[in-house]
Every structure is written in C-alpha cells, then in structure tokens.
Amino acid sequence: MTSRTPRDSRLRLVRNRPMATARRPAVNRGSRPAPRPPEGTPPPAELARRARAGLTGAVAIAHWAAAEHGAPGALSDEAAARAAAALGLSPQEVRSDWDRARLIGLIEHHAGTTRPGWRLQAWDRDDSAVLRGWVALLDAWSLACPAPATAEPTAVAEVVEAVPQLLSLLQLSAGPVPIATLLDMLRQRVAELRTERCEVPQEAAEAREPANGAESAHDAEDAATLEGLLDWALDALSSVGALTVREGPEDGPEGAGSAADGAEGDRREAVLTALGNWAVWVKLEQICVAAQSPAGNIEQPAADMLRGCAGLTPGPARAEYRAWLAARPVGSAVTELIDAARGDDALLRGLAFEALRVVGAPAEPAVRAVVDESCLRPYALLWLAEHEGADPDDALDALTREEATWLWVDTAAAISDHGESPLLVRHLESAVQGTVPALLEEVRAVGHPRTVQVLVALAAAHPDPALAKAVRRAAFQVHTGGA
16 A cells, blocks of 8 residues: 655755756757868967966966965055065066956955965966966956056947957958058947947937037047057057067058058058967857857847757857857846846756856856845855856855755756756755755745746656655645745
C-alpha cells in the first residue's frame, strides 16, 4: 500500500550554481570556416608579447599592491608616494599605471582594499588572458586617458561613441589614413548622432535659425572643438598601444588638406598597430558573424537579443553576446542588459547576467548599483563573486540561504515558462535545502512573486504522487496566505 504521508526525500546537495536558464537544443547554424586574420597579423603569442611589453608598468603596480597585503582601494597621495619610491616612478606615472591595472583586471577592489586579480596570476603563462586584458584596456581608452577638464561632456560623449567607426576605417584601409580624413568622418558621425537624438520639429528649428554671422561663428567653434577632441582621442588610443600618429608625406593625397578646414595643412596620418589592427578585426568579425545569424541579433534591443540566444548552448550564446556588445558602446549596452533583467521574464534575467559576464570589468559599477534590488540581488552577488575571483562552483557561498532560495524559485520560473517538465523536476537537485519539506517551507517564506505558479508546475510535473500532493498543498497555502 502506498503511503499518503509526504516523503522526507533527500535532495542531493550540489556545489554548482543553480541553472540560470532553461536551455533548449542548439539551433543548427551550419558550418562556417574559421576566419583568418588579415595578412601580416602576428601570431597570438607575438601579439601577447607586445601587449605585455606595453603594460609592464601596470603589472609592476599590481605586484606592488599584492605585496602590500591589502592596498587601499583608492590610491591616496601617501600610497602613491610609497609606490613611486618602491618602483622608481613619479606619482603621476604610478596613478596612470594604477588606473590601467584596474581596467585590465590585474587588481580588483573589494571591501575597501585592493587585491590581485586572477588575470595577474595568469599573466606570464596565458596569452589569451593577456590579450583579453589588453582589449579591455582598449575598450576603456577614454577612462585610461580622461578628456580635458575644459571639454564639454556632451561633445566628449559624442566623440567616444564615434571612435569605433574611425577605428573601423583605419582597419579597413589597411594602411595610414590622413588626420584630415578622420576629422571629416568624425564630423559626419557626430552630425548623425545629433540628428538621431534631435526632438525639435524642423519648422521650429528653421524659425529660430541664427543670423549668418552667428551661425558661422558657432560652426567654427564646433569645428575647433571636434578637432581638439580628435587629437585627444588619437593621443589616448596611441597611449594604450592601438595606433600611432606620424608625419605623412609632403605630397599627400590630393584634396586631403581640404577634407576638413581645421586640419588644412596637417600632414599627419594615423595607422593601427599590429595589436590595434587585430583587435578591431576581431570586433568587426564578431559583428559580421552576428549579422549572418538567422535571428539577426546584432540589430535587436537587449531583450529581443537575449530571447534569440535562449535556444543556443553556452558557447554560441557567448559568441552572440560578444558580437552584440561589439556593435554598441559598452555603457549603453550594460544599461540595456540590466533593464532587460528587471522585466518579468526570469529567463531573460539569467541570460542578461550571462551576457554581463562577457562584458567583464566595465560592467562592475552597474552591477554593484543593483545589488539592493530584490529581483536582481542574487544574480548580482553571484556575478560579483565570480568577477572577484571566486570559483563558479563556490560562488553560491556569496548568497544567504534566503537569497539562494529566491534564486532557486526564479530559475524554476524560467524553466516552467520556457523549459520541459523533466528539467523542472531535475531542478530540485540544485536546491540548497536537504529535504523537500524544508525546501517548501523556505520557498513559502521567501516571498517570490512566482512562487504559486512554480509550485503548481512542479506538482504537475513530478511523478511521485505523494510529493506532488505536498507541493500542491504548499502552493494552496501560499495562494491563500496560510502558514
């Protein structure tokens, strides 16, 4: 005779983090030959050697911070002086190297102190870690070399957003490009950005057009501003090792001097370094791969892109995330992903934080800013724990029992919405509680808005009649507000 008493079924305790998403079989995307870098690109080992050679200062300051056994999170004047004395540098050089070490991931801030990042441990033996660190620095070039204090913030933001197009021109040109040509393209791109965000009706704009003299003066001032900011961007990109600026031939291309009035007579030209050429090629290749995908994810907003990746296995999904991120500024991409995570779809929440793992260090401030949001807190804490060097198998230790239970319910909601019944039953194994009654008790107490739906779906899916009955009873108690 079958017992009608709910069984005290033991759940296997697993160290793995709970499933963030319900995975469906990967879409058959067809084969595509592995792309080859442009002719003349050095092999990865040589690219990594060049990256290491350009970042010796950042590595030295990271080792100094490690030897300090908890250097202050913000480099004080006293700490900068100690580092300068120890390394034989000026305090200004120390601060520059410190900022680069943070951007690369050689050092990490935690609880008000600085400690070595995982990338520092792998620096001398892992070429891919070095190249990823250098690309992170390239992505953050405007932070590594801040804009002049007198520059207008909106103009700076426009130039930062336009720089990827300038880098693409340099890469596709496969050679030096006159500064006048870059300035002309910068003006066009900035004009496009201003048109995209302009909300003033055309009639109103024409009604208040300034006099010709005032308009000419404004245009001249704007041209001078862009020319100065282009010089800043080129200097910054040169300082991180992405390009070089040099004097061009006196008999340059016809019309080069007139391409941009402010650059008339400027014979300088810019050319990508081997590292810069390789990095821009990688980003363009990612964009091309995404553009060829059936879902067309590169053109989609974050939520639609994540839905398009829901059917992929982790490897192809990460490739899609990288391509989507490569096509837009990091800051706005991170904001889009977090907004998508705030929605009602738990599947998108998990996928959004997987995409933020691909972003890496540039996403850290935004992730820390949402730690206090209840629906995002467990995901953010896991992200931060892994970012700070915790093994993914141990990252759950960063969560309280209540937070882990909330995450279990949220993941179960994603499975019930997008997965299959057997997957929901197997999800029981990832619970931190040791028994089904203990799990049900804590699930009822955690207050997740999808608790009732999750328990009902679990009861319908589970093959054990006694356990299913206990789960249905718990769902009814939550629904009616009972104990």
